[in-house]
Structure formats: C-alpha cells, structure tokens
Amino acid sequence: MIRVSALAATILSLALCLPAAAADKVRFGTNWLAQAEHGGFYQALVDGTYAKYGLDVEIVQGGPQVNNRLLLPTGRIDFYMGGNMVQAFSAVEENIPTLVVAAAFQKDPQIFMSHPGQGHDTFRSLVGAPIYVGKDLLATAYQWLRVEYGFREEDVRNYTFNSAPFIANKASAQQGYLTSEPFAVEAQAGFKPNVFLLADQGFDTYSTTIETRRDLIEKRPDLVQRFVDASILGWVHYMRGDPTAANAAIKRDNPDITDAQLSYSLARMKEYGIVDSGDSKKLGVGAMTDERQKSFFDKMVKAGVLKASIDYRRAYTLQFVNKGVGLDSSGDK
Numbered sequence: 001m002i003r004v005s006a007l008a009a010t011i012l013s014l015a016l017c018l019p020a021a022a023a024d025k026v027r028f029g030t031n032w033l034a035q036a037e038h039g040g041f042y043q044a045l046v047d048g049t050y051a052k053y054g055l056d057v058e059i060v061q062g063g064p065q066v067n068n069r070l071l072l073p074t075g076r077i078d079f080y081m082g083g084n085m086v087q088a089f090s091a092v093e094e095n096i097p098t099l100v101v102a103a104a105f106q107k108d109p110q111i112f113m114s115h116p117g118q119g120h121d122t123f124r125s126l127v128g129a130p131i132y133v134g135k136d137l138l139a140t141a142y143q144w145l146r147v148e149y150g151f152r153e154e155d156v157r158n159y160t161f162n163s164a165p166f167i168a169n170k171a172s173a174q175q176g177y178l179t180s181e182p183f184a185v186e187a188q189a190g191f192k193p194n195v196f197l198l199a200d201q202g203f204d205t206y207s208t209t210i211e212t213r214r215d216l217i218e219k220r221p222d223l224v225q226r227f228v229d230a231s232i233l234g235w236v237h238y239m240r241g242d243p244t245a246a247n248a249a250i251k252r253d254n255p256d257i258t259d260a261q262l263s264y265s266l267a268r269m270k271e272y273g274i275v276d277s278g279d280s281k282k283l284g285v286g287a288m289t290d291e292r293q294k295s296f297f298d299k300m301v302k303a304g305v306l307k308a309s310i311d312y313r314r315a316y317t318l319q320f321v322n323k324g325v326g327l328d329s330s331g332d333k
Contacts, residue, residue: 023056024223029068029077034061034253036243036265037179037208038081040104040275043246044234053230055223061253072098078216079227082209084108085296086140088315089306097214100316102228102286103206104235106278107199109178109269110141113185114194115170123196127151132159132166132174141203144303148202163188178272179265197272205296206288207274217317228320232286236326239266239275283322290318 030038041059044050050057060077062068069087072080073096080098082088088100112131114120120129127149133142133156145151157165159175166174167189176182178197185193199205210228217224238246247262269275279287290313297312306312 021054023051023054024226025056025058026050026079026223026227027058027060027077028079028081028227029060029071030062030081031068031083032062033257034059034250035179035257036247036250036262036269037109037177038250039238039243039246039266040235041081041231042234042249043238043241043243044230046245046249047234047237049230049233049237050227053226055226055230057227059253072211072213075213078212078223080211082211084140084205084207085209085293085315086205086300086305088209088211089297089300089310089312092312092314093307093310098211099214099217099314100206100209100211100288101217101224101320102210102232103208103288103321104210104231104286105207105274106276106280106287107197107272107274108203108205108207109272109274110137110198110203111176111178111181112173112196112198113166113176113182114173114196116191116194118170120171120173121194123201124149126173126196128155130157130169130172131155132157132172134159134161134175137175140300140305141198143305144203144299145198147303148299178274179268180261182268183261183264200272202299203296204292204299206292210286217319221319225320228286229323229325232284232321232325235275235285239270279322282327284325284327286321286325288316288318288321 028041045057045059060068068077068080071077082100091098112126114126120126138156142151146153163174163181163185166172167185174181178195182193182195210231212224243266250262251257275285279289293312293316297306300306301308
C-alpha cells in the first residue's frame with residue numbers, strides 16, 4: 001500500500017509539473033479600421049473569452065490600404081470578417097475555397113438618409129430624388145432597389161464618402177452606414193437626417209460575417225467551432241454588458257475614433273436590432289438559415305447582380321451556428 005501510494009504521489013507530482021496545453025494561435029482579419037462595428041470580436045479578446053476557448057487571437061486590422069480578404073485563401077489569416085453575402089456568393093462563382101460560418105449581424109447596416117421636411121420623409125419618396133451612391137452599392141443594393149422600388153440610375157450622383165454635397169442639397173438623399181454617416185451629418189450640419197435602413201426595406205442579407213477556408217473546416221472543425229462560439233459570446237457581452245475595455249482596445253488600434261462615435265454606433269446597433277433580431281432571438285447570435293440565404297440570393301439574381309447558375313449553398317455552412325449560444329441570461333452557452 002505504501003509503495004502504491006508513493007507511486008501515485010510521484011505521478012501526480014509529475015502531472016502538476018507539466019505545462020498547460022498551448023492555446024491555438026489564430027489570425028482574424030477585419031475589413032476596415034477598428035470601430036464599434038467590430039466590438040464583439042474585441043470584447044472576446046479583452047475579456048478572456050477567446051482565451052477561455054483555448055485561442056490566442058490576433059486581430060489584423062483592415063483599412064484603405066489593406067485587403068485582408070486576399071490573405072484568407074492563401075492561409076496568411078485563418079478567419080476574415082466579411083461584409084455581406086454578395087461577396088461570399090461571388091467567391092463560389094470564382095471558385096475561391098472560402099465560406100461563411102457565422103453572421104454577427106442579422107441586418108446589414110447600409111442606409112439611405114434624407115433631409116427632414118423636404119418632401120422625402122418616407123422611403124418610397126426617395127424615388128426620383130438625386131441620390132449620392134458609391135460604386136459598390138450601385139452595383140449591388142441599388143440594382144435591387146431599381147427592380148423592387150423603381151429607383152433610377154439617372155438620379156444617381158457619385159458618392160465620394162464626403163457628405164458636403166448632400167448637406168448642401170436639401171432635395172437630395174445619400175447612402176451611408178447606420179452607425180457612421182448620420183452621426184457625421186449631425187455633427188457637421190446640426191440636423192438629424194431621416195434614416196432608412198435598407199434591411200428593413202427587404203435587403204435581407206447577413207452582414208459582418210465570419211469566413212474561413214474549406215480546408216480549415218475539414219482539418220480543424222473544433223478550432224472553427226471554438227472561434228465561432230467565442231466570437232458570438234464576445235458580441236453578446238459587448239451588446240449587453242460593459243463595452244469599456246473593448247472600446248479602449250478599439251481606440252488603441254484606431255486612435256482617430258472618438259468615444260462619442262463609439263457610443264453612437266453601439267446605441268444605433270441596439271436600437272435597430274443589428275445583432276439581436278430575427279433568428280438570433282431563438283437560435284442565438286450569429287444565426288443563419290437556408291431560407292434567408294435563398295431569399296437574398298434570389299433577389300440578387302432577379303436584380304441581375306448574380307447569375308442563377310451559382311450554387312449559392314456552397315457559400316456558407318450552418319454547421320457551426322444555431323446552437324443557442326448566448327441565449328441564456330448569463331450570456332454563456
């Protein structure tokens with residue numbers, strides 16, 4: 001008995017001396033400079049959620065001179081924060097081996113805005129007004145608006161991400177991001193514009209997606225699941241808890257962003273249900289469904305944005321979402 005006890009004690013002593021398993025290193029690329037719209041990912045980083053899930057995450061910031069999307073297929077990053085599903089569907093057509101594994105945003109934050117009291121106080125009243133639209137939106141959402149609502153390309157003015165022409169022309173409208181342009185217009189011109197969220201008008205794409213490579217899913221599904229779950233919890237904690245530490249990390253990466261901008265952005269995301277709405281209420285943050293994906297794909301085909309021959313189902317997988325992560329009051333699985 002003494003010998004057995006001594007042996008057990010020796011084994012236990014050796015086990016306690018062994019180093020803990022190393023966390024998996026993960027590089028996650030965003031599609032723009034750090035901002036509140038990335039808050040859930042920063043939250044998971046600073047509050048230890050990624051670490052709890054055995055992940056050592058590096059957030060690789062995007063920006064005007066950085067295209068992190070190109071780094072994903074080559075393996076230089078492991079995950080990428082996509083925009084909306086048009087890019088993912090296009091990747092299938094181009095035979096790029098990436099796919100969407102979760103969607104942080106149930107609603108795309110793209111908006112149109114107009115001057116109040118100038119005859120354009122409803123969404124349909126924007127038809128026929130001069131409207132400032134950038135090239136990317138013109139090629140996607142605006143084509144759907146043309147087919148669905150009768151918007152006309154002859155009314156389009158080139159939007160150069162400067163709101164001065166819109167502010168000067170009270171009869172005009174302008175594209176924007178829910179969390180950004182209205183804030184800038186109010187600060188610069190002293191009025192609150194009418195805001196029309198395209199998602200609430202039927203532009204039902206998912207946004208702020210998490211993309212990865214097919215080979216990583218095949219070889220390390222456990223890693224993908226842990227990153228998705230931890231990111232989802234990061235968004236739950238950022239939206240429902242204290243965002244102070246995450247905002248501080250965002251400001252370290254992007255010193256030009258202000259506390260006022262961060263506060264405004266978070267408030268608008270909550271107000272419009274950008275993260276918490278629709279299927280996420282019953283399936284968990286990050287939720288996606290086949291029905292929703294088909295609905296948006298069909299709209300883009302009808303608008304001439306995408307070809308009907310694309311196998312859109314290869315653009316995403318539901319393998320890692322719809323598991324109820326974050327639905328309980330504690331914000332845990």
